[in-house]
Amino acid sequence: MQPFTTHTGTAAPLRRSAVDTDQIIPAEYLKRITRTGFEDGLFVAWRRNEPDFVLNQPQYAGASILVAGPDFGTGSSREHACWALLDGGFRVVISSRFADIFKNNSTKSGLLTVVLPQADVEALWAAVEADPATAVTVDLQARQVSYGEVTVPFEVDEYTRWRLLEGLDDVGLTERHLAEVEDYESRRPAWLPKALPALPA
Amino acid sequence: MPKTLAEKVYDAHVVRSAEGEPDLLYIDLHLVHEVTSPQAFDGLRAAGRTVRRPDLTMATEDHNVPTLDVLAPIADPVSRAQVEALRANAAEFGIRLAPMGDRDQGIVHVIGPQLGLTQPGMTIVCGDSHTSTHGAFGALAFGIGTSEVEHVLATQTLPQYRPKQMAVTVEGRLPEGVSAKDVILAVIARIGTNGAAGHVIEYRGSAIEALSMEARMTICNMSIEAGARAGLIAPDQTTFDFLQGRPHAPQGADWDAAVAHWRTLRTDEGAVFDTEVVLDAAELTPFVTWGTNPGQGLPIGGSVPDPAAMTDENERRAAEQALAYMGLTPGTPLREIEVDTVFLGSCTNGRIEDLRTAAELLRGRRIDAHTRMLVVPGSVGVKLQAEAEGLDRVFTEAGAEWRGAGCSMCLGMNPDQLQPGERSASTSNRNFQGRQGKGGRTHLVSPSVAAATALTGRLTAPADLQSADLTSAGA
Ligand code: SF4
Numbered sequence: 001m002q003p004f005t006t007h008t009g010t011a012a013p014l015r016r017s018a019v020d021t022d023q024i025i026p027a028e029y030l031k032r033i034t035r036t037g038f039e040d041g042l043f044v045a046w047r048r049n050e051p052d053f054v055l056n057q058p059q060y061a062g063a064s065i066l067v068a069g070p071d072f073g074t075g076s077s078r079e080h081a082c083w084a085l086l087d088g089g090f091r092v093v094i095s096s097r098f099a100d101i102f103k104n105n106s107t108k109s110g111l112l113t114v115v116l117p118q119a120d121v122e123a124l125w126a127a128v129e130a131d132p133a134t135a136v137t138v139d140l141q142a143r144q145v146s147y148g149e150v151t152v153p154f155e156v157d158e159y160t161r162w163r164l165l166e167g168l169d170d171v172g173l174t175e176r177h178l179a180e181v182e183d184y185e186s187r188r189p190a191w192l193p194k195a196l197p198a199l200p201a
Numbered sequence: 202m203p204k205t206l207a208e209k210v211y212d213a214h215v216v217r218s219a220e221g222e223p224d225l226l227y228i229d230l231h232l233v234h235e236v237t238s239p240q241a242f243d244g245l246r247a248a249g250r251t252v253r254r255p256d257l258t259m260a261t262e263d264h265n266v267p268t269l270d271v272l273a274p275i276a277d278p279v280s281r282a283q284v285e286a287l288r289a290n291a292a293e294f295g296i297r298l299a300p301m302g303d304r305d306q307g308i309v310h311v312i313g314p315q316l317g318l319t320q321p322g323m324t325i326v327c328g329d330s331h332t333s334t335h336g337a338f339g340a341l342a343f344g345i346g347t348s349e350v351e352h353v354l355a356t357q358t359l360p361q362y363r364p365k366q367m368a369v370t371v372e373g374r375l376p377e378g379v380s381a382k383d384v385i386l387a388v389i390a391r392i393g394t395n396g397a398a399g400h401v402i403e404y405r406g407s408a409i410e411a412l413s414m415e416a417r418m419t420i421c422n423m424s425i426e427a428g429a430r431a432g433l434i435a436p437d438q439t440t441f442d443f444l445q446g447r448p449h450a451p452q453g454a455d456w457d458a459a460v461a462h463w464r465t466l467r468t469d470e471g472a473v474f475d476t477e478v479v480l481d482a483a484e485l486t487p488f489v490t491w492g493t494n495p496g497q498g499l500p501i502g503g504s505v506p507d508p509a510a511m512t513d514e515n516e517r518r519a520a521e522q523a524l525a526y527m528g529l530t531p532g533t534p535l536r537e538i539e540v541d542t543v544f545l546g547s548c549t550n551g552r553i554e555d556l557r558t559a560a561e562l563l564r565g566r567r568i569d570a571h572t573r574m575l576v577v578p579g580s581v582g583v584k585l586q587a588e589a590e591g592l593d594r595v596f597t598e599a600g601a602e603w604r605g606a607g608c609s610m611c612l613g614m615n616p617d618q619l620q621p622g623e624r625s626a627s628t629s630n631r632n633f634q635g636r637q638g639k640g641g642r643t644h645l646v647s648p649s650v651a652a653a654t655a656l657t658g659r660l661t662a663p664a665d666l667q668s669a670d671l672t673s674a675g676a
Binding site: 169180 | 279425
C-alpha cells in the first residue's frame with residue numbers, strides 16, 4: 001500500500017448525498033480481475049449523462065480531493081470503488097459521514113477518507129466553487145485540512161493513522177500473531193462446520 | 202456484565218486484543234464468489250502465501266452467471282474470464298467450489314444456509330455486503346472488501362473494531378399480505394440508508410420471533426441498506442428445526458452439544474443498546490420505493506413525495522435527483538406507476554418461500570400482457586425444490602420466465618438487464634441508479650407485491666387483487 005503523509009491538491013465539490021458505490025463504479029466494470037485500470041468506470045453514468053456533473057467541468061478535471069455530501073460510499077462492498085477513485089487521480093475523499101465498509105476499504109487501499117462536520121464541508125464547497133484553483137492540503141501527520149486562511153482539524157484513530165503513514169499492509173501485521181491464532185484454533189468446538197464436501201447421507 | 206447477542210458472538214471470537222489496536226477476530230466461515238476475489242488470490246500469490254484454512258472456505262459462482270443455457274460457456278468473454286479465474290484459484294488453493302451446473306451452486310448467501318454451513322454463533326464473512334443475511338441464524342456475519350478477503354484467506358482472522366449495538370424491536374402481528382420485506386423497507390425508510398452506520402442491528406420482538414427462517418434472512422439481508430455492519434436475530438426452535446438434517450449441520454451427540462450452546466445465544470436481561478428503534482407490526486402495510494436509494498420508500502397507498510415540501514436541504518436535493526432519474530412526478534399515487542418488468546429473485550427474496558408466495562398469487566392467472574416477469578431462483582437447490590413442487594409450471598403458465606439460479610437482474614452483470622428508461626418492480630435490495638441496467642428504474646417490493654404487480658402491470662398490493670378485474674387463465 002502506498003503510504004499517505006500529506007497531500008496538496010485542488011478539490012472537486014460533489015454536492016450529492018448517499019453516493020452509493022454503484023455510482024462510483026457500476027457493476028459492469030467489476031468483471032475485470034486486475035487491481036488497477038478502473039478510472040474509466042469512475043462515476044461513468046454521471047460523466048456520460050450529465051454535462052454539468054462536477055467532474056465534467058474543466059476547472060475540476062485535475063482535482064485530487066473529492067468533497068462529497070453525507071453518507072458517501074453506501075451499498076456494495078466493492079473495493080473497486082476505492083481503486084477507481086485512486087486510478088482517477090483522487091487521494092482523499094472528504095465527507096461528513098461515510099458508509100462503514102467503504103471507509104474500511106479506503107484504509108486498506110491507501111485512499112484517505114476524512115470526516116469533517118457538515119458545516120466545514122459546506123464551507124469547503126463554497127471556497128472551491130468560488131475559486132476552483134484553491135490549494136487544499138490534507139495533512140495526516142498533523143490531522144488537519146487547510147486551505148486559504150482556514151485550518152480544520154480532523155479525527156483519525158491512532159492505529160489507522162500509523163498504518164497509513166507507514167503504508168503497512170494488515171496481513172503482515174497479523175502474521176506476527178500466528179501463535180495466538182493457533183492457540184485459538186485449538187480451542188474451537190469440534191462440531192463447528194467444515195466447508196469440505198459433505199459425505200452422502 | 203450483561204451482554205447483547207452480538208457482543209457474545211464477538212467476544213467468543215477475539216483471538217487477540219491490545220490497547221490502541223483493533224481486535225483480531227477469528228472467522229469461522231469464509232464465503233467466496235468470483236467478483237471480489239481474483240485480486241485477493243493474486244495478492245496471496247505475489248506474497249507467496251497460501252490459504253490458511255481451505256476447510257473453512259467455500260466458493261461459488263453467482264454474480265456473472267447467465268440464467269439461460271447455464272451449461273454453455275459464458276458468452277461475455279470478460280465474465281467468462283472472471284469465472285475461470287475463480288475456478289483456477291479454487292483448484293490452486295484447494296478450496297471447494299460449487300460451479301455452474303453443480304447442485305450446490307447459487308447465490309452465496311442462499312447456499313450457506315441451504316447447506317447448513319451457516320449456524321448460530323459463528324462469524325461469517327464474504328466479499329459481499331449482503332453477508333448480513335446469515336445473521337438470521339444468530340451468526341455475526343458481515344461484508345468485507347477485497348483486501349480483507351485476502352487477509353482472511355491468509356490468516357482466517359480479521360482486524361475489527363467493536364461495533365455499536367442497535368435494537369430494532371417489532372412487536373405485534375403483521376397484517377395479511379405484509380411480509381418481512383415490508384418490515385425491513387419500513388425500518389430503512391425510518392432510519393435512512395446509513396442510519397445504522399457503525400452498528401450491528403439485533404431484530405427482536407414478537408413479530409420477528411413469529412417469522413420463518415426465510416423471512417428472517419430477508420430482514421437481515423437488508424441490514425446493510427440501513428448502513429449497519431451486520432444484522433442478527435437470536436436463534437430459537439425455528440432456527441434449530443431449519444438446520445437439523447442439513448448436509449453440514451452437526452449430528453448425533455454433536456447436534457446436542459451445538460444446540461445446548463446455541464440456546465445460550467440470547468441478549469442478556471439488562472444488556473444496553475446504543476440505539477433503539479421500535480415498530481408496531483400492526484401498523485405496517487406493503488412498502489415500495491419511489492427513489493434511488495432503499496431509504497426512499499413509502500407504504501403503497503402513498504404518493505410520490507414532493508421535494509419542495511422537504512425541509513432538510515440534502516434530503517430535498519436527493520429527492521429531486523431521484524425523481525428526475527426515476528421519471529416521476531410529485532403527487533402521483535404509487536399504485537398508478539406502470540412497470541415493464543417484474544424481477545422475482547436475489548439473495549433478499551429468491552428462496553423457496555418467496556417463490557411459493559408469488560406462485561400462490563399467480564396460480565391460474567395470466568400476467569399483464571405488457572409486462573415481462575423474470576423468476577430467478579436463488580440457488581440450484583431452490584430451483585429443484587420449486588420444480589418438485591410444480592411452481593415452475595405455475596410461473597410459466599402465468600406467462601413468466603423460469604430461469605437458472607444466480608444474482609441475475611439484481612445487478613445485471615449477466616445478460617438480464619433493464620433497458621434505458623425501463624421500469625421494474627424488483628424483489629432485490631437496491632434501487633440505485635443503473636443497478637439493474639444502464640438507465641433502468643427500480644422499485645423495490647416484496648414477492649407478493651411483485652406477483653400482484655405482474656398481474657396488473659402497475660404497482661399493486663396483493664389485497665388489491667380481490668377487487669381488481671382479472672381474467673383467469675384457468676377454466
Ligand atoms: S443477489 Fe444481488 S445483492 Fe445478492 S449477492 Fe447477488 S448481486 Fe449481491
